[in-house]
Amino acid sequence: MKKLINDPMNVVPEALEGMAKAHPDLIKVHFNPNYVYRADAPRPGKVAVISGGGSGHEPMHVGFVGYGMLDAACPGAVFTSPTPDQMYEAAKTVHGGAGILMIVKNYAGDVMNFDMAADLLRGEGYQVESVLIADDVAVESSLYSQGRRGTGTTVLAEKILGAAAERGYDLQRLAALGRRVAENGRSMGMALTSCTVPHVGKPTFELGEDEMEIGIGIHGEPGRYREPLKKADEIVERLMEPILNDLPFKAGDRVICMVNSMGGTPLSELYIVYRKVAEICEKSGIQIVRNLVGAYITSLEMAGTSITLLRADDEMLELWDHPVKTPALRWGM
Amino acid sequence: MKKLINDPMNVVPEALEGMAKAHPDLIKVHFNPNYVYRADAPRPGKVAVISGGGSGHEPMHVGFVGYGMLDAACPGAVFTSPTPDQMYEAAKTVHGGAGILMIVKNYAGDVMNFDMAADLLRGEGYQVESVLIADDVAVESSLYSQGRRGTGTTVLAEKILGAAAERGYDLQRLAALGRRVAENGRSMGMALTSCTVPHVGKPTFELGEDEMEIGIGIHGEPGRYREPLKKADEIVERLMEPILNDLPFKAGDRVICMVNSMGGTPLSELYIVYRKVAEICEKSGIQIVRNLVGAYITSLEMAGTSITLLRADDEMLELWDHPVKTPALRWGM
Amino acid sequence: MPVMRDDVVAWLERCAAVLEENRDYLTQLDAAIGDADHGANMDRGFKAFMAKLPSVADKDIGTILKTLGMTLVATVGGAGGPLYGTFFLQMGVKTANKLMLTPEDWAEALEAGINGVIARGQARPGDKTMVDALLPALEAFKEAIRNSDSFGKALQRMAEAAEQGMKATIPMVARKGRASYLGERSAGHQDPGATSSYLILKAAADTWGHVT
Amino acid sequence: MPVMRDDVVAWLERCAAVLEENRDYLTQLDAAIGDADHGANMDRGFKAFMAKLPSVADKDIGTILKTLGMTLVATVGGAGGPLYGTFFLQMGVKTANKLMLTPEDWAEALEAGINGVIARGQARPGDKTMVDALLPALEAFKEAIRNSDSFGKALQRMAEAAEQGMKATIPMVARKGRASYLGERSAGHQDPGATSSYLILKAAADTWGHVT
Ligand SMILES: Nc1ncnc2c1ncn2[C@@H]1O[C@H](COP(=O)(O)OP(=O)(O)O)[C@@H](O)[C@H]1O
Ligand SMILES: Nc1ncnc2c1ncn2[C@@H]1O[C@H](COP(=O)(O)OP(=O)(O)O)[C@@H](O)[C@H]1O
Ligand SMILES: [Mg+2]
Ligand SMILES: [Mg+2]
Ligand SMILES: [Mg+2]
Ligand SMILES: [Mg+2]
DSSP: OOEEEEEEEEHHHHHHHHHHHTTTTTTTETTTTTTETTTTTOOOTSSSSEEEESSTTTTTTGGGSBBBBSSSSEEEEETTTOOHHHHHHHHHHHHSSOOEEEEEEEEEEHHHOOOOOHHHHHHHTOEEEEEEEOBBSOOOOTTTTOOOOOHHHHHHHHHHHHHHHHTOOOOHHHHHHHHHHHHHHEEEEESSSSSOOOOOBBBSSSTTTTEEEEEEOSSSSOEEEEEOOOHHHHHHHHHHHHHHHHTTOOOOOOEEEEEEOOBBOOOHHHHHHHHHHHHHHHHTTTTEEEEEOOOSOOOBHHHHHEEEEOOOOHHHHHHSSEEESSSOOOOOO | OSSSSSSGGGGGHHHHHHHHHHOTEEEEETTTTTTTETOOOOOSSEEEEEEEEEESTTTTTGGGGGGGBSSSEEEEEEESSOOHHHHHHHHHOOSSSSSEEEEESSSSHHHHHHHHHHOOOHHTTTEEEEEEEOBTTOOOOOOOOOOOOOTTTTHHHHHHHHHHHHTTHHHHHEEEEEEEEHEEEEEEEEEEOOBBBBOOOSSSSSHHHHHESSSSOOEEEEEEEEEOOHHHHHHHHHHHHHHHTTTOOOOOEEEEEEEEEEEOHHHHHHHHHHHHHHHHHHTTOOOEEEEEEEEOOOOOOOEEEEEEEEEEHHHHHHHHSEEEESSSOOOOO | OOOOOHHHHHHHHHHHHHHHHTTTHOOOOHSSSSSOOOOHHHHHHHHHHHHHHGTTEEEEETHHHHHHHHHHHHHTOOOHHHHHHHHHHHHHTTTTSEEOOOHHHHHHHHHHHHHHHHHHHOOTTTSTTTTTHHHHHHHHHHHHHTTTOOHHHHHHHHHHHHHHHHHTTTTTTSSSGGGGGGGEEEGTTHHHHHHHHHHHHHHHHHHHHOOO | OOOEHHHHHHHHHHHHHHHHHHHHHHHHHHHHSSSHHHHHHHHHHHHHHHHHHGGGGSSHHHHHHHHHHHHHHHHHHHHHHHHHHHHHHHHHHHTTTTTTEEEEHHHHHHHHHHHHHHHOOOOOOTTTSHHHHHHHHHHHHHHHHHOOHHHHHHHHHHHHHHHHHHHHTTTTOOSGGGGGGGGGGTSSSHHHHHHHHHHHHHEEEEEEOOOO
C-alpha cells in the first residue's frame, strides 16, 4: 500500500488537523466527536445545513463547509457512516434558531445514523428535516431493496441548499427544495482501478489491465458490472444512457453537469469525458448551463469518473450562482 | 494502460475541446497552433501574460487562463515543450499594446522554444520580457549544468503576475516582480508511483511496493533518489529540509505554501502532508499566511506530492489576494 | 442453572476477543460485497466497550447491555453501529435490573434485540443480512427450550442455527445493505454482518457452555 | 561524385523511416533518463516534413533543408525541436541554391548545423547530449577528407564516429537537458538525442553509399 500517511489508524484525525491548519479563516474542527463547522457559526436566524458521511470522499463533505454551503460536516471512519453523536453535537453547535436541515445520502448506515441523531435532536426540541439523496441509476429503485445510492447529486444539493439557507429559506421551504433537487438529479460512475482503505492495506477489489467496473458507488465496493475496458467516448455513452433515460431528461431541459474524478483520474481525462458528455447532451437537445469538472466526491485514489446531471430550474440556477466560500468550492466572494 | 481516453494520439486536442465546451465564459481555444486564451482578450493597455509547457500538468497552465492570471497558455504534446509558433500566435492574439510577459519554466526545451518565439515577436516590434522559474531544490544550481527545474513556484508566479498585470504594472515592473517571485520560491517533490504517457502505454519508470522517488520533476522522469517508502511525516521532513535550507527561509518569514498533488494523490493525504508542513514551519518561526492544497501542477496520474514555499512580502500578498477567475483558481469574483 | 451477570460480562469479553481475531476475515467478506470496513467497525466498537466495561461490570445485566449498545452506536458507525447498537440496547431494556438470566429471559431479550434490528433496518429473511443469522438462531433456541432442552443445549442449537443461517447467506442475492448494489454479483459470498452475528452468538454459547 | 539534390531527398525520406522504426527505442531511452517523449517528438516532426516534402523536393538543397528545419521547429517541441530545427536550418543556409554537395560542402554544412546546436543549447562535449554524437562525426568526416578518403568512405567514418559517440554517452553523467536532473543516475544509459543524431547521420551514410 503506497499512501502519504502515517499510522493508518490516524488518517482521519490527521487529515482533519491539516484542514484546520490550512483553512482557519473558513472552518473549525471539533474532535471527539469529530465534526467540521463554519468558523463563523452559529449564524442566527439561518437554517443550519449539515451533512456527513464516511471519510475518503474528500472534498465531500468536510471541504464544503463554509458560507453558502454546509454549516457543518461529520466525517466518519474511512467509508463508514458517522455516528449519531457527531451529527447531534455538530447540529447543536451550528444551530441558529431556525432549525436543522440534514442532507443524507441513501445508504443503510448513513440513513440510520442520521435518523438516530434527528431523533435525539427532536427529543430536545430542535426542528429537524432531512433530504435524502438517492440518485445513482446503476441500481434499480425498488420498494423492497435498499434503494439507490446517494452519489454526485449530493454535492449539487449541498450547494443549492446552502445558498437557499443563506437567502433565508425556512426549514420547510428548504426541505421541499431539497427534495426537488434530489428528484431531478441522476448519476452513474465507473472505475478503472479499485482503491485501498488505509486500515486494510490492499485494494478492495482487483481489476485486470483490460477491465473496468461499471456502476460503482463511492465506497470502493465492486460495481454492478465488470466489462472489458473501452475508450472514453464509449464509456461515456455507457454511463449517459441510463442517466438520460431514467428521469428521463428531454430536449429543452437545462442541466447542471458534474464530471467528477473518483480521485486518481487526472483533469485532462475529465475534460475528454466532458467533451463527449457535451456532445451527447447537444445531440439530445439538453442544454448544459452550469458544470463542475474535477474531484468533488471521490473514493480515495480510485481511478474513474462519475457523471451527474441535475435538471435545473431558474430557482436552482440562481441559488447555484449565489456566492460560496468553502475550502473546495468558491465563487462570488 | 488504463486511462479515460480515446486514441492516445488525440489526448491533447480532445482535452482542449472539452475545456472549450466547459468554460466558454472564461476561455477560448485555438487549434493549429494550439493555445488557450481569455475569452475577453485582448485587454487593451494591459501587459499580456503568457505561459505554456507540455500537456499533462493540468490544471497548469491552460486551467489558469482568465482574469487575474494568464492571458494565454500554450500546451505542447504530453510532457513536450510547445513550439514557437504557439507562443508567437498566442501572444499576438492577446497583445493589448503594453507588451508581453512570458513565464518560462527552466527546461532546455521550454527555454529554447520560448526564446525563439520571443525572437520572432521582437523581430516584429513587440516588447517581450521573460521570467524564468527555476525553483526545484532537488537539483543543484550550477553554471555549467541545465540549472534547476521550474516547478511549483510557476503557479504562484502566474497568480501574482497576473494580478499585477490587472493592476496596470508595466512590462518592466512586471518582469522585476517576476524575478523577485522566482528568486524567493523553493519547491521539492516526491513520487509514490510513476505515470503513463498515453502514446507510450506503460509507466515511465517502475517503483516497488516499498519504494519512493525523491526529488522528482513534473514530466514523469525518474527523480534524484530512490529510497524505501517512509511515513508521510518523515517524507515531509525529507522535502522540507532542503527547501528551508536553500533560500534559506528564516524565523519571521511569511510564506505562501502550496501542497500539491502530482495527480493521483487524494486530498486527505495532502492535508496530512500539510499538517506536518505547518508544524515544521511553526517550529521554525515561519508563518504560512496563504496556502493552496490540491492538484495544481501535476504529472498525469502520478501519486505523490510537491511542496512549494514562496517568501512573500506585502506586495506579493496583496497581489495574491487580488480577484482571479480561471477554470482552476477562483476567488474574489 | 441461570446465566449470571458475570457470565454476561465474560460473554462480552469473549465477543471483543473474537471480533478482534476475526477482524481481517470480516474485512475480507466486506471487501467482496461491500466497502471493507465491517471488521474494523466491529473491532473498534467492542474495544471501546472494553474500555468502559470496568465502570459497569458490577451493575445489572440491563445496564451492561445498554452501555454496550450505546457505545456501539457511538463508535461503530456504518450500518452495523445503529443495528448492533439497537440490538444490545433492546436486550438491555428487556433485562433491566436483572442479575441473572433464565432461558426465558434470554429468549425474550434476544427476541427484543432482533425486533429492534428489524425495526431499524427493515430487513426481512432472505435479504442477506445479519437477520439471516439472528432469526434462525432465535427460533432454534426457542424450539430447544420448548423441547425441554437444557439451557446449555439450547444455546448450542442457537449457535448451530446461527452458523447455518450465516452460511445460508452465501447463495443469496442481497436486497438490503451495501451488498444489494452488486445485484447478482452478491451471490456466492457470505454476508459480513451475518458472520459477525454468528460470532457473537457463538461466543455466548461457548462462554455459557457450563450452564446446564 | 557529389551528392545530388535527389540524394538529399532520399536521405531525409530514410531519416523519417528510420525514426519511425526506432520510435519505441528512442522512447525507451528517454524513459530511462527523461520523460519518454523523444521518440514521439522526432517521429512527429519528420512525418510532418514528409507531408511538406512534395512541395519542395524539386527545389535547391538549401530550401529543402530550411523547410525541414522550420517544420521541425514547428512540430517537434521539447529540446529536440529547437536544436534539430536549428541544425537543419543552418545546414540549409549553408547550402542555399545548391543542387549538389561536394565533400567540402557537406563538411561545411554539417559544421554550421552543429555550431547552431551548440550556440542554442550551450552543450559541451561530455555533457551527454546529441553533441556527443555530432561533433565526433564531423571531426571524423573532416579527417577522412583530409586523408583523401572518398566521399563514400568519409561518410562511413562519419557514421562510425557518430555511433561511437552515441555509445560513449552511456557512462557519462548528464550536465545538460532533462537527464541532468537525475545526476549520477543518468550514468549507464545511452542518451536519446545522441541516438537520434546517430540514426540521422547513419541514414546519410547509408543513402549516399553509392557515392564514391
Ligand atoms: N438494513 C439492514 N438490515 C439489517 N442488516 C443490515 C442492513 N444493512 C446492512 N446490514 C448488515 O450490515 C452489514 C455491513 O455492515 P458494515 O460494513 O459495518 O456497514 P456498511 O455497509 O455501512 O459499510 C451487512 O453485512 C449486513 O449484514
Ligand atoms: N542543451 C542541450 N544541448 C544539446 N542537446 C540537448 C540539450 N538539452 C537536451 N538535449 C538533447 O535533447 C534530448 C532530449 O530530447 P527530447 O526528449 O525530445 O526533449 P525533452 O528533454 O525536452 O523532453 C537529449 O537526449 C539531449 O540529447
Ligand atoms: Mg461502510
Ligand atoms: Mg519533453
Ligand atoms: Mg461495510
Ligand atoms: Mg524527452
